[in-house]
Structure formats: structure tokens, C-alpha cells
Amino acid sequence: MPKIFRASIMHTPQSPFAGGLLASYEDGALVIKNDEIIDLDDYAKIATKYPNAKTHSFKNSFILPGLIDTHVHYPQIPVIGAMGLRLLDWLEQRTLPAEAKLADRKIAKKQAKIFLKQLARNGTTTALVFGAHFATAMEEFFIQADKSKLRITAGLVLGDRLLHPDLYTSPQKAYSESKALIEKWHNKNRLRYAVTPRFSVSCSDEILAVCGKLLAEYPDLYFTTHINEQIEEIKLVKEQFGAPDYLETYEKHNLINERSILAHNVHPSDSELSRIARANAAVAHCPSSNMFIGSGLFNMLKHLEHRVKFGLGSDVGGGTGFSIFKEGLNSYQVQMLQKNQLDLGSSHLLYLASLAGAEALGLDTTVGSFEIGKKADFIVLKPQAKSTLAINLKYSSSAEDSLASIFTLARADAIKDVFVSGESVL
Ligand code: GUN
Ligand code: FE
Numbered sequence: 001m002p003k004i005f006r007a008s009i010m011h012t013p014q015s016p017f018a019g020g021l022l023a024s025y026e027d028g029a030l031v032i033k034n035d036e037i038i039d040l041d042d043y044a045k046i047a048t049k050y051p052n053a054k055t056h057s058f059k060n061s062f063i064l065p066g067l068i069d070t071h072v073h074y075p076q077i078p079v080i081g082a083m084g085l086r087l088l089d090w091l092e093q094r095t096l097p098a099e100a101k102l103a104d105r106k107i108a109k110k111q112a113k114i115f116l117k118q119l120a121r122n123g124t125t126t127a128l129v130f131g132a133h134f135a136t137a138m139e140e141f142f143i144q145a146d147k148s149k150l151r152i153t154a155g156l157v158l159g160d161r162l163l164h165p166d167l168y169t170s171p172q173k174a175y176s177e178s179k180a181l182i183e184k185w186h187n188k189n190r191l192r193y194a195v196t197p198r199f200s201v202s203c204s205d206e207i208l209a210v211c212g213k214l215l216a217e218y219p220d221l222y223f224t225t226h227i228n229e230q231i232e233e234i235k236l237v238k239e240q241f242g243a244p245d246y247l248e249t250y251e252k253h254n255l256i257n258e259r260s261i262l263a264h265n266v267h268p269s270d271s272e273l274s275r276i277a278r279a280n281a282a283v284a285h286c287p288s289s290n291m292f293i294g295s296g297l298f299n300m301l302k303h304l305e306h307r308v309k310f311g312l313g314s315d316v317g318g319g320t321g322f323s324i325f326k327e328g329l330n331s332y333q334v335q336m337l338q339k340n341q342l343d344l345g346s347s348h349l350l351y352l353a354s355l356a357g358a359e360a361l362g363l364d365t366t367v368g369s370f371e372i373g374k375k376a377d378f379i380v381l382k383p384q385a386k387s388t389l390a391i392n393l394k395y396s397s398s399a400e401d402s403l404a405s406i407f408t409l410a411r412a413d414a415i416k417d418v419f420v421s422g423e424s425v426l
Helices: 043-049 074-079 087-103 105-121 135-148 171-185 205-217 231-241 246-251 270-278 287-292 300-305 324-336 346-353 355-360 388-393 399-409
Strands: 003-011 023-033 036-042 054-065 067-073 124-130 151-155 191-197 222-227 260-264 282-285 309-312 378-381 415-420
Touching: 003 043, 003 378, 003 399, 023 043, 023 054, 023 399, 036 043, 054 399, 067 074, 067 260, 067 282, 067 309, 067 324, 067 355, 074 087, 074 105, 087 105, 087 135, 087 231, 105 124, 105 135, 105 415, 124 222, 124 415, 135 151, 135 171, 135 191, 151 222, 171 191, 171 205, 191 205, 222 246, 231 246, 246 270, 270 300, 282 300, 282 355, 287 324, 300 324, 309 324, 309 346, 309 355, 324 346, 324 399, 346 355, 346 399, 388 399
Parallel strands: 003 054, 067 124, 124 151, 151 191, 191 222, 222 260, 260 282, 282 309
Antiparallel strands: 003 023, 023 036, 054 378, 378 415
8 A cells, every 4th residue: 555745845856967957846745655656746646646545744844855975984973073183183183092992892882873873863864884993893883774774885994004003904804804794784684885994094005905805706895985185194195105196096906986985085186086987986075074174175066077976975073963964055155165166056955965875875776866666765854843944944935945945954853754665764
């Protein structure tokens, strides 16, 4: 028996960067059978078409696709808001000591549970999660991620130099621990595995070679890491490897392909952008983090010109929270601050927060919009009475306006329910 979800509904079936328009239904109905979307239209039409379906009506509410976070760190809730430090000092003084605490499996379990709940409460249904440096912490994370029912891709973080000493691995250990986690968790239910060297700064060629070996052995694995985040970091990588650019340190080990997601890319060369595009790899744009730790202004126009795919990442804890709405707003503001600014509207932000993320993560035939046959991942948004959002929406004169209000003002307190494959996960 199909189920009808009635509210004001919006999604972006095609990229607004390629001329796609916002699809909106002021009094809309999303029809779900089992875990899939089978129809979407105005409620009046749906009501006559499916007279026997059970209807869930949400008054003064919006239904949007589940939000997609393409870069977020599981161990880093404790470091959100660690002020006054740029990347390399922020890592050394605040972040790596916090990550070392996950050696204790009990702490890892507790943080995994809290972290996954925070994703759901913020409306994120799909995430590429940067893991922890300990295999036990990742085992616990995958157990909890499986229970959460969210769509999670994650992996053991690898590094063997310039880290907190407790976080070091060796090539042999990196290989055997990763392999055991891959065998157990990759493609289990909604989980997938991503090979995850922390960044070239903290990886020897031997560790990166292990990453390449794993990708060659399991060709459908994902790959994620950091790239081109801060000027000092880029300089260090070029010196360490004697490399012409940052990307080359990954390319050398065959790590860049259509399942690779590179976080930040704030300072890429044109050559790197061309090579990322040629490999059909994706970038995770993390605007709140890029501002908070002082990385710089992401050049969205250049990524579009080079046809590099990108989605949004909260990058908790360099980022300032889990809200992908806030990342959308921040991405808008970052474009407004640049000379060659793009003319972004709310439909672009919705696309970046949903379908673009799905494209970056290779999940766009499964989720990211409300096309018939996709899985029913969606959020129900209801502004709190008397909130600025509720008041502001009363003045809205179009769907685009309402959506702009949502990106500007809606946060976790406006998210009433969150569905993955048609089932509530809150
Ligand atoms: N580069 C290496 N590790 C990290 C991290 O934890 N956060 C960010 N933003 N960049 C990194
Ligand atoms: Fe990060």
C-alpha cells in the first residue's frame, strides 16, 4: 500500500548550474511504496490517483530531499569552536590530541552514537565520514552507523608521520586493519568503505602505496582525503615529496578516480583542476571550515569552468556545526565576497545540499532528488512557532524565496522528522 506525505515540496531534479529549475509544489504529495518514491505531484491530483493510500499531512511544513554531507569528521565534535589557530597548529594543539582519545573503545562508541544522532537531527541522511585512526574505533563506528540506518561511507584514517604519536600506523598495520574493516563493512546494508589517508603531510609514500593497493584489490571502494586547504600546508607537501603539486602526491599511487572525494581544494592550480575533472573525481566544499580555520575563499567558478563535481561538507570540527543549510548559506556568502562571483540563488544551494552531494558520492541514481524510483530519503521541516524563520516565511512571495529563507534561517530546531528509505531515523 503506498503512503502519501503531504506538505510544501521542493527539489532540484537537474543542476541549476546547467539550467535546471527548482521543482516546487505548494500543496504537494510525495508517494512512497516500500522504500521508493513512486510519484510526486500536487496533492489534489495525487489524492484522486491513490484514493486508498494513507496520507501523512504536515501543516505549515516543507519536504526536501535528505541533506548530504560530503566531508565530516566523526571524532571532532569536541573541537568545534577551537578558536585562534590555523590548520597545522589547530591539528597539533587541539584536534589530534582529541582524536587520540578514541583509542579507548568505550569513548569511541559513545562519540559514534552522539555523532550519528547529530547528523540525523540536522537533516543529513547521507554522509562521507572521515573516521578515526584506531581500528577498534572504526569497528564501533560501523556498528553504530549500521544501527543508525543512515547512508554512511567511512574508513580508517591512516598516517605515519607528523601526527600525535598515538595516531601512527605502519604500512603493514594499515593494510591488514583496513582489509579486515573492508571485508566486514563495505556494501553492508547502507554502509560503504572509503580508503582514508589523513593528508599527504602525515603520510609517507609507503602508506599512500598501501591505499593504492587496497583500491586495486577492491575496485568499488571509495577514496577520500584532504587537498589544497592552506598555503603553508601546500608548501610543506611540495617540499616533503619534491612534488610539482599536491594532487600529484595522490595521483602517483593511483588514488584519484571517479570514486575519489577530495576535501577543501581552496588553492588548486588550473592543472590540478583539469586533472581532477579528467579523473571524474569530486571535491567536498566546506565553507564554514574554510572561514573558521582561515583557509580561504573557494573558487566555485573555476570548479564549474573545469567541470569538477563538488558537494557541500560541514567538516565538523574545523567547520562550525552539522547544518548543511548553514554550509549552503556560507557557500553563498563566500561567492558574494569574490570578484568573479557567481549569481547563486536558493535553487543552487538546494542542489549543492542534495543532488550535487549525491553525484559527488556516486549515489545520484539512488538519492539526492525526488525522481521516481529513487529511495525515499527526505526531511520534514517545520519552523518553530514565533521563530524568525516562521515570521520571515510569511513574507515569502515565491518558492525560491521560501527556500532562501530556509537556507538562511532553518537549523536543527526546524527539522521535525527525517526519513531514509521511507523510514524515520530520528
Ligand atoms: N587536514 C588534515 N586533517 C584535517 C582535519 O582534521 N581537518 C581539516 N579541516 N583539514 C585537515
Ligand atoms: Fe576535514
